[in-house]
Amino acid sequence: FVCDIRYPTLHFSHAVYKYITEDLGKPVILVLNKVDMVHPTVSVSWKLYFEQTYPDLRVVLFSAFPQQQKLEENTGRGLLKKQPVQRAGWAYGAQSLIQLAKCHYE
Helix, strand or coil: CEEECCCHHHHCCHHHHHHHHHHCCCCEEEEEECHHHCCHHHHHHHHHHHHHHCCCEEEEEECCCCCCEEEEEECCCCEEEEEECCCCCCCECHHHHHHHHHHHHC
16 A cells, blocks of 8 residues: 555555455455655654554555655744755655565565
8 A cells, every 4th residue: 555644544445454364274464655744743643553453464655756855844934835854864766765675575
């Protein structure tokens, strides 16, 4: 599954998860995308929610730009502005995600 971190419960299907894990017996990876657009505590909270609700689910945080910039909301006007943020390695980039998938399914 790939879900937008801003509204992950709208994109995640419990029925499809159940079908994949129970009927097919396959592992499932949930990629929470666009983590660079929310505060890190929001990302961690959603990750914990999905891991606790779906114990057989592997959850990864993904950012297309894990080491570059973060969009933060300008609370005064509700506009988006770019502000550089140092990443601490909490989000996967494309190459890391590919490596994770290879390890998980081999």
